[in-house]
Amino acid sequence: MRKTLLNTMGLVLALFGATNVYAQSTVELPYSITFDSTNDVWTVLDASPTPGTSWEFNNDWGNDGFCIGNAWTATPSYCIRTDSGEPNDYYVSPSFSLKAGKTYTVKTSSGTMYSTPAKLSVEYTTTPNDAASFTKLSDIDMPSSGVQYDNSYDLTVPEDGLYSFAFHATNTSSGDKSNWAYLYALGFSVEEKVGGETPDPGPDPDPDKPDPPVEDQEGTLPYDMTFDSAEKFATWTTMDNSETPGVTWAYTASDFAGKPAAHMGVDAKSETFDWLVSPKFELKEGKSYTITVDAASGPNNELNLILDYFVGSKSADNQKTIEWIGSKLPATVGESGEVKNQWTLDANKDGVYLFAFRALNWGANNANDAISIYSVKIEEKADGEPDAPVALPYEVSFEQEENVAAWTAMDRSGNTGSTWSWNSWGYQEYDTDWNPVGDQHPCVSFSSDWNTDANDYWVSPAFALEAGKTYVAKAHTANNRSCLESGTTSFTMKLGTNKKVQSSFDQTLGSIELNTVYDRDPSTFEFSVQESGNYYVAFHISDSEGANAYGYIFDFSLDEKEGAAEEPVATAPVADLAAAEIATAKSVELTWTNPTKDVDGKDLPADAALTVKVYEGEELLATLDAQAPGSEGSYTKEYTADTFAGEHNYKVVVVYKEKESEAATATLTVVVDAINGVVVPADATVSVHTLGGAAVGNNLSTLGKGTYIVTMKRADGTMKTVKVTK
Structure with a gap:
């Protein structure tokens, strides 16, 4: 599945009609909801100048769903993505009976995508069908995209009444982004605030349980942990990142299934956000590692289990996600119900890695929350057979998706997420007024990296190259105008020996000219290698500001350079x-x-x-x-x-x-008959000369001893000359 990534080159917007339906129901406090499914309790009020698309449920990663930390899965939410004009849209709660003089705590969970300029606020009213009646409780500060923000606000109402709350989306920024929203509501709660109470510290610690380690322990691979004792559990650590830390992961000798486990239960103090963190492991770039988990959830559990990892050290700001496993454990796949309990991490650099299980629930006091982890295995995946080299000459067009199967994307950005992939929309040229020009061109594309740098490779199959030969690589490419305007994007072609290791691509074949023209001459690079062997060619795009980087690759070819035809030369004589x-x-x-x-x-x-x-x-x-x-x-x-x-x-x-x-x-x-004279034909005329050429007559027999030239001329004109020694 390809995630649609929008860029400033232009948007094609569809206009939809919208009907406002107003919340009429009244519910009791305390109230809490997680927007992980559709509901008919909250309603939409579209007060935009031109009503169009508004708040809707979304759990689709491929349709601009909310992705935490550039994860490849979407967190369910209600969201507003684009609007036909300036958005002015409310997502309205049911009504609650609030009393003057009392204080209420309102909590929101929300996020943004694509660095939107749109703003989100939480507001309240006693007239939920009138947009002008809403009073702002607070703007919701969300400085970064792809981050879940949990906020808490206190409210005291001026008079008794039925009050509704709303997530209010607006965008009054100038320019062509005025119709952007990309705001996501993940959860909401409201309850009467009770002050002056000292939180229950809970039972005294069990003196028989070992203290958790101060520092992370070091693990070795292959690693196999069964949580069947407190001592084994103590080799892992916990991080309670809930708003009000309280209950977190702990060892239990008997869970809901009567089994020993690492267990996360009810967090009565606040929403649940707790990590169970493994020992640290030294992993190598280019290697793949499997994490196999035996886990289960209790009946009616609402805790979500997420498999995360940390690089270098563990902290809430350093978390990266491998998989959102879900709340029903063990996880299953598709209609077949096949159990999925193994996931893979491709290490993108050498270093210390810690794996972590995150328990997440935006609502507190769910009496059924229960997750148990019984065992964890971590192993290095076998490399398999080396890639068989592809024969030259090699030529590929990326217009068809099936042609990318032999190529590999390698993401070495600070935060991995967006990387090279096939794009059915492809590349579209635009004129200076951002009007589309020409056709769309399906291709392989890199459509920016948000909230991180860009450092991504599109790697070819292997080629067997020989030292001493010259090779020619060609490619048609394009970029967005933002690359040219920012001047920070680097686009190069490189040569390496390991398609999973960035440092192996240490030979730069050349810089690819940044351009926005589809139909142009290809970039052409000639190169040779010092040693014969298998090599990979890679397109490398990099930018310290990942949002600026856009690249499109239409085709690629590689061939041995034909030598100049040698002009043949003659041999030496015999x-x-x-x-x-x-x-x-x-x-x-x-x-x-x-x-x-x-x-x-x-x-x-x-x-x-x-x-x-x-x-x-x-x-x-x-x-x-x-x-x-x-x-x-x-x-x-x-x-x-x-x-x-x-x-x-x-x-x-x-x-x-x-x-x-x-x-x-x-x-x-x-010399014939040199002693007895020369046989002279009867019709021949004879003349005799010395070797110096002097004529001495026509009778050889009368001459003295010596060497002479005798010439005989016949009547038919033929001549014969012989050298005679006398």
Whole structure:
């Protein structure tokens, strides 16, 4: 369920008609009521300039019910949330017969939400159908939202008569919040005040019972306590926070079920507000702890049992709530009636924690109040298997709720409560006059933290990242105008190794620009990691004033950065190219060694397939495919008797990735019949030259010893040149 959180960007208000019904009944004193269900005894008087929505019953956390200390459950109440204009609404009690000269004590229990500027007062009248007739007894001072305020006022009426009381809601503040109310009435009582009496101190303490410890004892996990003796009970402490301290938690050897227990009974002095506090435990951030409770309530019990905890030390101002368990114990779930007796705390920082059971009843003197706790177990929850990493590339849109299942919200604010969650309303752009622009965009959102700082993470699934590689993270985000105007909100993307431990997110990928525009380029961050392993990416929003912080995340992607395409380069030439004459076969054998590096000196892949081309002059003799780097290459060229003799020029070229290497060359001169002369074709013209190029005739046989170049030109124009040694 998503709790609707309103912000100053604009409200869509529905106007409802209202009919005023006036209280006519008269009831006896003392009178006490807790607004934990609907009733037809109190009535509504809507005196607003434009009557609209007014006081109504609300116990729905998801519909702006009253949440104490940002709890995830609503305390039942009668409330007025929004109105069509300036609210001027009365929630009116039945009538009571009051006497002049007597003093009456009026007690109220109330609260506010969302830092409303609206005011609540308690007033009285003898004409409950006339708004102008009400006299203010007192304004109800409620400086903080999400806090239950219990107040007491004395009243002396000027004359005998039937008097009604009312919670009066008004809001005359200027600006666009004039229709806000968010005021909650939780309880009311009135009784004749009796003065000059000394409270009964109760029976003398049992000398056999051990004194409670001055300091909280230290507990170790796993912890298992059965309250079957006074000595065991004494390892816990009590805090009586009732307006008039009196009866509080105590050990009993036999409760309403005949069993030994830690027991809270009737608090006859005032409303009940008492804690039973555990020893202190050292808990670790990121770890989860289960609290298993065996408890029961007596018949017609009206005490509520609430599971709280304290961090650091215990005090009424330091209380945080795990679960509102209720007044019917053991607690059950749904229509099945399944017993629920175990709850979980996720520790949000290292430190000392104390668990506490709070007994709460806004009315006093309920003769049936009785709660017993028989045993408590506290254990660290097993971590389970490590998260399996998600493959890259990864891309997710948060437009659909099912896409958030793999992500985790981590709230590390001073008071945990509001945090990242999927929002079906999503993000709405507004113009400078706060008029909606464009469509709504469902997304993941953080909609402010009230009465605390904001320090919240939206954490991805795990990704297996490798050292030496570069990764690119992208996201489309937006913020409310309040973030930009305050200048105090920080919105960043971080990298960590443990999705439950804030300190592991020690690498900031970059700051996300605060903006109010939906359709814009994504925030893009490139990063690398020092060590290979599993990592989490987190969106982190923080603000010392949590009410300023609003963030919206529409999508996210992560991928390995593609390297720039490398321009292929040629290989080095072949090495050791040699040409050898095979005279008996009228052939020449070429041999060489294929290259292992490119021209830049980089090693070729071991599995590179080289193509080797062999030329004589410019004539391609052979193409040798799939040659391995560093392998030995060879090629044999066969000739005829006419083509074998003479000078042969060879070159070998390597082709790799369509790039040709520099040619390696070799020259070989083949001498045929060097002693007996040269076989000259019959139709050939012969010319003889020295090695220096001087012509010496056309008859080799008449020349002296030496080496000559003999050229024979046939009638068809073909020529043959040979080197002859005589």
